[in-house]
Amino acid sequence: xxxxxxxxxxxxxxxxxxxxxxxxxxxxxxxxxxxxxxxxxxxxxxxxxxxxxxxxxxxxxxxxxxxxxxxxxxxxxxxxxxxxxxxxxxxxxxxxxxxxxxxxxxxxxxxxxxxxxxxxxxxx
Numbered sequence: 001x002x003x004x005x006x007x008x009x010x011x012x013x014x015x016x017x018x019x020x021x022x023x024x025x026x027x028x029x030x031x032x033x034x035x036x037x038x039x040x041x042x043x044x045x046x047x048x049x050x051x052x053x054x055x056x057x058x059x060x061x062x063x064x065x066x067x068x069x070x071x072x073x074x075x076x077x078x079x080x081x082x083x084x085x086x087x088x089x090x091x092x093x094x095x096x097x098x099x100x101x102x103x104x105x106x107x108x109x110x111x112x113x114x115x116x117x118x119x120x121x122x123x124x
Contacts, residue, residue, distance in 0.1 A: 007058050008038075014050045015040055018088075029083045031063050031071050036080040043088045048106070055082050066107050092116040 012019045018041040020026055029039045042048035055062045060081035065071065067087065086107030094103040097120040104113050110124070117123050 007054065007060075010054045011038070011040060011051060014047055014054065015042060018042065018047075026083075029065065029068070029071075029085060031065070031080050031083065032073065032077055034077050034080050036063070036083040038081070039083045039085055041085040041088055045089065045106070048084060048086070048089065052084060055084075064106075067109055095120070097122060 008019075020039040020041070026036050026039045029036055040048075040051045042051055052062060052064075058081075061077070061079060063077075063080055063083045065083050065085050065087075086105075089105045089107040090112065091105050091108060092102060092113060093105060095101070095116055100122065102113065102117065102124075113124055
């Protein structure tokens with residue numbers, strides 16, 4: 001699957017340099033002890049959606065990953081085709097303290113959300 005196929009070409013068109021296949025680069029994205037074949041790091045929701053659509057069309061296994069704090073939990077997978085790393089999709093997008101609501105991007109670390117809420121005496 002990692003050779004230059006229409007699948008990988010399409011993903012490279014969407015993500016460019018944020019399409020990782022080099023073993024040393026994908027190793028840190030292990031899921032339950034399994035190294036993915038490739039890692040994608042979209043910078044926008046649109047890029048992520050396009051990449052996931054391409055992966056789904058190939059019927060490849062796909063893991064969505066934030067900070068990776070739960071990556072070692074079972075069950076172990078036999079194979080991981082792709083990891084979509086959401087760490088570049090971060091930030092508190094909206095916070096209405098009076099309504100007790102907040103909207104955050106997919107890769108927002110919990111500590112970042114907590115800091116934004118704490119400024120208003122709130123927490124998640």
